[in-house]
Amino acid sequence: LLSMALSLSRFGQKLCTHSGILELMDDLGNALSSGSGKIIMLGGGNPAAIPSMQAIWRQRTLEMLQKSPGQFDSMLGNYDPPQGRPEFIAAVVKLFQERFGWKIGPENVAITNGSQTSFFCLFNMLAGEFADGTNKKILLPVVPEYIGYADQGVSKNLFVAQEPAIERRDAHSFKYRVNFDSLEVGPEVAAIAVSRPANPTGNVLTNSEIAHLSALAKERGIPLIIDNAYGHPFPGIIFSEIVPPLWEDHLILTFSLSKIGLPGVRTGIVIANSEIIRCLYAANAIVSLANGNIGQALVAPLLASGELVTICQTCINPFYAEKAHHALACVKKSFDPAWPYFLHKCEGSPFLWLWLEGLACGTYELYQRLKARNVLVVPGKYFFYGLSEPWDHANQCLRINYSQPESTVSAGIKIIAEELAKVWT
Amino acid sequence: LLSMALSLSRFGQKLCTHSGILELMDDLGNALSSGSGKIIMLGGGNPAAIPSMQAIWRQRTLEMLQKSPGQFDSMLGNYDPPQGRPEFIAAVVKLFQERFGWKIGPENVAITNGSQTSFFCLFNMLAGEFADGTNKKILLPVVPEYIGYADQGVSKNLFVAQEPAIERRDAHSFKYRVNFDSLEVGPEVAAIAVSRPANPTGNVLTNSEIAHLSALAKERGIPLIIDNAYGHPFPGIIFSEIVPPLWEDHLILTFSLSKIGLPGVRTGIVIANSEIIRCLYAANAIVSLANGNIGQALVAPLLASGELVTICQTCINPFYAEKAHHALACVKKSFDPAWPYFLHKCEGSPFLWLWLEGLACGTYELYQRLKARNVLVVPGKYFFYGLSEPWDHANQCLRINYSQPESTVSAGIKIIAEELAKVWT
Numbered sequence: 001l002l003s004m005a006l007s008l009s010r011f012g013q014k015l016c017t018h019s020g021i022l023e024l025m026d027d028l029g030n031a032l033s034s035g036s037g038k039i040i041m042l043g044g045g046n047p048a049a050i051p052s053m054q055a056i057w058r059q060r061t062l063e064m065l066q067k068s069p070g071q072f073d074s075m076l077g078n079y080d081p082p083q084g085r086p087e088f089i090a091a092v093v094k095l096f097q098e099r100f101g102w103k104i105g106p107e108n109v110a111i112t113n114g115s116q117t118s119f120f121c122l123f124n125m126l127a128g129e130f131a132d133g134t135n136k137k138i139l140l141p142v143v144p145e146y147i148g149y150a151d152q153g154v155s156k157n158l159f160v161a162q163e164p165a166i167e168r169r170d171a172h173s174f175k176y177r178v179n180f181d182s183l184e185v186g187p188e189v190a191a192i193a194v195s196r197p198a199n200p201t202g203n204v205l206t207n208s209e210i211a212h213l214s215a216l217a218k219e220r221g222i223p224l225i226i227d228n229a230y231g232h233p234f235p236g237i238i239f240s241e242i243v244p245p246l247w248e249d250h251l252i253l254t255f256s257l258s259k260i261g262l263p264g265v266r267t268g269i270v271i272a273n274s275e276i277i278r279c280l281y282a283a284n285a286i287v288s289l290a291n292g293n294i295g296q297a298l299v300a301p302l303l304a305s306g307e308l309v310t311i312c313q314t315c316i317n318p319f320y321a322e323k324a325h326h327a328l329a330c331v332k333k334s335f336d337p338a339w340p341y342f343l344h345k346c347e348g349s350p351f352l353w354l355w356l357e358g359l360a361c362g363t364y365e366l367y368q369r370l371k372a373r374n375v376l377v378v379p380g381k382y383f384f385y386g387l388s389e390p391w392d393h394a395n396q397c398l399r400i401n402y403s404q405p406e407s408t409v410s411a412g413i414k415i416i417a418e419e420l421a422k423v424w425t
Numbered sequence: 426l427l428s429m430a431l432s433l434s435r436f437g438q439k440l441c442t443h444s445g446i447l448e449l450m451d452d453l454g455n456a457l458s459s460g461s462g463k464i465i466m467l468g469g470g471n472p473a474a475i476p477s478m479q480a481i482w483r484q485r486t487l488e489m490l491q492k493s494p495g496q497f498d499s500m501l502g503n504y505d506p507p508q509g510r511p512e513f514i515a516a517v518v519k520l521f522q523e524r525f526g527w528k529i530g531p532e533n534v535a536i537t538n539g540s541q542t543s544f545f546c547l548f549n550m551l552a553g554e555f556a557d558g559t560n561k562k563i564l565l566p567v568v569p570e571y572i573g574y575a576d577q578g579v580s581k582n583l584f585v586a587q588e589p590a591i592e593r594r595d596a597h598s599f600k601y602r603v604n605f606d607s608l609e610v611g612p613e614v615a616a617i618a619v620s621r622p623a624n625p626t627g628n629v630l631t632n633s634e635i636a637h638l639s640a641l642a643k644e645r646g647i648p649l650i651i652d653n654a655y656g657h658p659f660p661g662i663i664f665s666e667i668v669p670p671l672w673e674d675h676l677i678l679t680f681s682l683s684k685i686g687l688p689g690v691r692t693g694i695v696i697a698n699s700e701i702i703r704c705l706y707a708a709n710a711i712v713s714l715a716n717g718n719i720g721q722a723l724v725a726p727l728l729a730s731g732e733l734v735t736i737c738q739t740c741i742n743p744f745y746a747e748k749a750h751h752a753l754a755c756v757k758k759s760f761d762p763a764w765p766y767f768l769h770k771c772e773g774s775p776f777l778w779l780w781l782e783g784l785a786c787g788t789y790e791l792y793q794r795l796k797a798r799n800v801l802v803v804p805g806k807y808f809f810y811g812l813s814e815p816w817d818h819a820n821q822c823l824r825i826n827y828s829q830p831e832s833t834v835s836a837g838i839k840i841i842a843e844e845l846a847k848v849w850t
Contacts, residue, residue: 006700011549012704012708015546019710025710029507029715046503058494062487072483073474077686077689078471080689081455082447082454113542120711124440126433127434152711262502264719286576287440288539289691293689294719
């Protein structure tokens with residue numbers, strides 16, 4: 001069929017081949033486009049459809065159309081600067097200044113077309129190949145870590161990671177802890193990165209863990225990157241009490257509008273020192289030219305007034321908390337208590353993280369068996385990267401998104417239990 | 426102020442420093458946010474505000490809100506697959522099949538967060554450093570070429586370019602021609618790329634020039650990339666008669682929703698053979714996760730029905746044609762006929778390309794003098810890259826965006842004439 005043999009650069013060979021995030025997003029997209037009812041979608045990271053949130057975004061759009069048609073026209077019809085929409089940046093600054101007392105200004109904020117693009121630029125500008133021939137790394141102090149980072153390096157082996165300590169909490173519950181005893185921040189480390197709450201586990205690193213990581217980064221003069229996609233102050237899908245980190249010059253904090261119900265607008269927010277922000281938006285101009293304006297225009301007034309934080313606390317957080325509670329009850333009900341299964345302590349995020357200790361067939365095969373039964377989940381192996389040697393544990397884990405309607409989640413978990421019964425009974 | 430010395434990778438050093446596109450987008454954004462009236466904005470590539478087009482997008486949004494709230498919710502609240510929104514891809518396929526008889530299917534279409542991101546992925550996956558240590562290039566058969574490509578290589582020297590032949594048409598008009606006599610498509614060339622109409626010149630490569638380039642690419646088994654951001658079938662800002670190219674397996678055709686008045690939605694469209702499309706959306710998953718949905722949702726029905734093409738022919742094209750006519754008249758009126766100035770034949774795009782032959786101070790200095798008088802244009806030097814040696818002509822050229830209101834354009838051109846009078850009288 002092809003008249004030409006496609007030959008790919010190193011960039012192409014790295015980015016254009018199969019990746020975990022591609023499989024996950026393809027599963028997600030195909031499930032959604034297959035129509036409702038057929039696929040039980042417990043994979044992907046699609047946020048829950050929360051009716052009261054949907055009403056807010058419809059209302060905001062209508063309000064702009066009816067009350068500020070000029071603003072609506074300009075939102076669609078004008079390019080913003082690559083750093084982001086000035087009034088949105090001002091709203092971000094206002095929120096963090098007023099709520100948390102952070103001493104930041106507009107020079108500390110950059111917007112991108114979603115956090116995925118924020119991380120693509122940040123990781124590759126900070127680490128990878130250097131002019132002097134050295135290779136620097138992003139240190140992940142805990143894996144499993146977000147599947148979407150795994151293939152973002154334009155050069156090989158961008159990540160170095162370490163296994164966490166596993167704290168067994170009771171017969172069917174555990175929690176990962178940063179293993180500080182063995183954590184080495186070598187000279188090859190350009191930055192430390194964590195998601196909080198963690199995707200895929202729902203683990204929320206404790207304040208003392210964050211303080212320890214921050215001190216290590218500061219001591220080495222490198223950034224600590226904290227991905228707050230599910231965290232404070234929005235969407236606030238955290239069920240444990242945490243104090244938001246203080247602002248410091250060596251922190252890079254990322255936020256997203258996706259989990260307040262707006263993944264379709266692609267808006268990522270980065271707060272960092274002004275030098276990093278300048279570098280980031282310079283790269284953003286080259287990679288993206290400018291950002292999508294819609295999310296920024298819709299959300300700016302709710303950020304500036306602080307109303308968004310209240311909405312997250314009173315609407316989004318309780319919605320997910322109830323779903324989490326229900327999903328945990330489904331697992332307890334469907335799974336045989338004699339099985340060696342363990343759920344990570346559910347501290348935040350829309351995910352349950354299931355460890356099936358000693359599972360002989362491995363969770364990639366389980367994922368395929370479940371897919372054949374129209375249940376989509378994400379197998380664990382994609383979340384363990386940057387380790388110096390393979391870890392059996394990776395193939396015994398599974399990510400379950402519990403944000404779909406309760407009937408969907410319970411039906412899915414029941415089928416997972418049925419498949420497990422085949423191998424474990 | 427900084428506690429850490431920021432050290433950047435090769436990627437960072439390449440992408441995070443000053444670039445032409447960053448200067449241009451910063452000028453544009455600052456002009457827009459400074460409020461109307463102060464800055465005369467003849468730089469940037471912001472599309473014209475066409476009231477009838479703005480009304481269409483407002484109407485489409487209202488229609489979705491009122492008639493298909495579920496569709497509206499899903500547009501904001503669900504991730505699409507990284508390849509793009511299935512119904513939008515279907516609409517693209519339908520349009521090109523029905524209007525032009527192209528034998529393409531959904532496997533030949535990928536969506537990105539704007540053409541800038543399309544080119545970032547395409548250029549870097551096709552050219553740059555290869556695993557075998559060789560370096561491959563993107564051949565630009567004509568420079569000046571789009572400023573936004575210039576810095577997109579994650580490795581150095583991504584482009585190889587050649588000067589065009591200059592055809593003098595009359596006392597104040599010229600046209601660039603591909604210099605086929607000297608055009609070499611060496612083994613280091615991974616793809617040939619052109620914009621049509623060209624940004625910045627408004628040059629429309631003739632059908633025979635395109636056929637010649639296509640034959641050269643096909644013979645070498647490499648792609649010919651044609652950037653239709655201003656071209657057929659949408660937005661259709663072409664004033665000369667051209668036949669749209671036939672679809673062939675070695676062509677990569679890019680399109681954008683920006684110039685139909687939607688730069689704020691960031692939607693780029695790529696049509697290519699299925700192997701290239703698969704590579705492109707695999708890279709897109711890693712760089713962007715998913716695309717913005719709004720532009721695709723707004724435009725899909727107008728594409729599927731073909732109505733968009735009619736709107737472009739009856740509304741957008743005449744609007745720009747009239748503006749171009751007016752801008753040319755302004756230049757003729759304001760400029761001294763004794764000056765050695767030449768305008769590129771205005772065949773399309775929202776740009777006038779001005780060659781000030783022999784201008785001693787150079788157009789970068791002229792740009793700065795104009796900026797001091799609140800008139801923004803784009804100096805020529807940024808559009809000439811990939812040449813083996815500097816070309817004086819580059820510093821004698823200037824890009825003028827004529828899509829602002831007529832009073833703005835005539836005021837700006839008058840000030841340009843005043844500054845030229847200082848150096849030429």
